[in-house]
Every structure is written in C-alpha cells, then in structure tokens.
Amino acid sequence: MATEKCTLIPEQLFESQETFIAHVKRFAVENGFNVRLDDVERDKGGAIRKRDIVCSSEGAPRGKDAKREESARRSEETEGARSVAHSGAHRRKSMKTGCRWLARASRQPSGMWKMIMLRLEHNHPLAARYDLVPIPAIRTGETSLSAAALAARSAVENGTYQAAPSPEFRALFLQMMAACTDL
Numbered sequence: 001m002a003t004e005k006c007t008l009i010p011e012q013l014f015e016s017q018e019t020f021i022a023h024v025k026r027f028a029v030e031n032g033f034n035v036r037l038d039d040v041e042r043d044k045g046g047a048i049r050k051r052d053i054v055c056s057s058e059g060a061p062r063g064k065d066a067k068r069e070e071s072a073r074r075s076e077e078t079e080g081a082r083s084v085a086h087s088g089a090h091r092r093k094s095m096k097t098g099c100r101w102l103a104r105a106s107r108q109p110s111g112m113w114k115m116i117m118l119r120l121e122h123n124h125p126l127a128a129r130y131d132l133v134p135i136p137a138i139r140t141g142e143t144s145l146s147a148a149a150l151a152a153r154s155a156v157e158n159g160t161y162q163a164a165p166s167p168e169f170r171a172l173f174l175q176m177m178a179a180c181t182d183l
Contacts, residue, residue, distance in 0.1 A: 006030050008103060008120070014113040017051055020105045022178075024053045029177050032126035033057070033101070041106075048107070050116075055101035057124050061094030097124045 014020040028035045034056040041050035104117035
C-alpha cells in the first residue's frame, strides 16, 4: 500500500486547524525534521484564527551565563528545595539553531484553514528517515549494533539490500508515526 508524499503549498486549504497541524507534522516527519506549535492569534471571542508551526530548531539557544543566572535565581526562590539535577541548567547542547522554517495558516470566513505563509528553508541538517524512530541496540559479542544496522548487514550479505525503503515500509512507517501522535 503506497501513500502519496505529503506536500505543502502556498494557499493550500485544510478542513480544520487540526487537519492543518496533522498535515504539517506528517510533512515534517517525511522530510526529516520535527515541528512545534508556536504563536496563535485569537479573535474577540477567544477562538484561534491564526496558527504558526515552526521547526523545532527555531529560536536562539540561551548562553551559558544566562543559564547559570536562571539556575541561581531558581535556587534562591526555592531555598534549596530543588536538587541540582532539576536546577534548570541543561547538560545537553541546545538543538536551537535559529531555523526560519515556518507554516502559518488562518481560519477563513468559510471555516476552512488556508496556508498564508510558508518558509521552507532550514539552516541545519535534516535527519535521515531511519533516524526518526529510536531503535533499541542489540548486543553481539563485543559490539553493540542497532536492529537497523543488523538488518542492513544481513541484507547486504544475502543480496537483498535496497537503497530506498519499499512503498510498503514507507506506508507502515507513516501509520506508526500517526499512531504515535495520537497517544
């Protein structure tokens, strides 16, 4: 079962905000990056009338000094109630690169949602399709190989290796990703 590749185009229409969000998330997964919901604009009644979705690498990482100051401020406010592990200081490098990728849609008078702005450029490498789903490592003697690496090595050895995923694999992968977003 092969499914069509997801595309985003200017002025594309969606039935609802939820449909817009799901479509953009699917596009991101197919193209090797993650997105997050960003700014909204509301009408006088409080209903969302405009929604931005950005690359998860959007924004600038905070500097080390700002992290230390924030951590110290939090520690003072809680008077030592928090442990060092929860002080707000991150141990991993920030994934934010200032990426400008953006999809913006607004609710039309008809109730449909229309793509009104689309910036497709990234300033960081995109993930390979197989990097999107964590695969548990398998111990084989002295080395640790992922299940994907073992399958690839086996396919090369028995002559069934394919450089691109089959349409069936792609469809299954997309179904799994959709099921995960529903959880």
